[in-house]
Amino acid sequence: MPQTPLDRALHSKNAFLAFAGIITAVAAWTILKPDPIFPLAGPSGDPTEWTKGELTNWLRARGIEPEEGATRELMAAEVKIIRRQQAAAAAAGM
Structure with a gap:
């Protein structure tokens, strides 16, 4: 039987x-470079509605x-x- 292109x-x-x-690359x-190729978007909206874990991750990023024992309200x-501050810096840079 002749070989096909797939064979x-x-x-x-x-x-x-x-x-x-490809596998090696x-x-x-x-x-x-252990950072993800497509980083996950952080939480959006009002920080008072975020969980303590989301607040901690946002700050660490x-x-x-965050201080040890910091409350959710303090982190928010x-x-x-x-x-x-970031918004003011962005507005001043324009």
């Missing part, structure tokens, strides 16, 4: 090497470590202050 592609060394190259990207107030 030739499945037995090709080039197809195997291309697949191995993804593995290297994951090891060297900006390099701010801190987020509001930071957002206000």
Whole structure:
């Protein structure tokens, strides 16, 4: 029986090497740059409605470590202050 193009592609060394190259590139990207390729969007809306975990993650993503034992209300107030400062800086930069 003659070989079809699919048979030739499945037995090709080039197809195997291309697949191995893709896997190697993804593995290297994951090891060297652990940040996700498509980062998740942070919570939106009023910070007083966010959970304590969302508030903590939002602050940590900006390099701010919440105080140990900080309440949800305190963290929400801190987020509001930071957002206000960012908005003022963006308005001043225009």
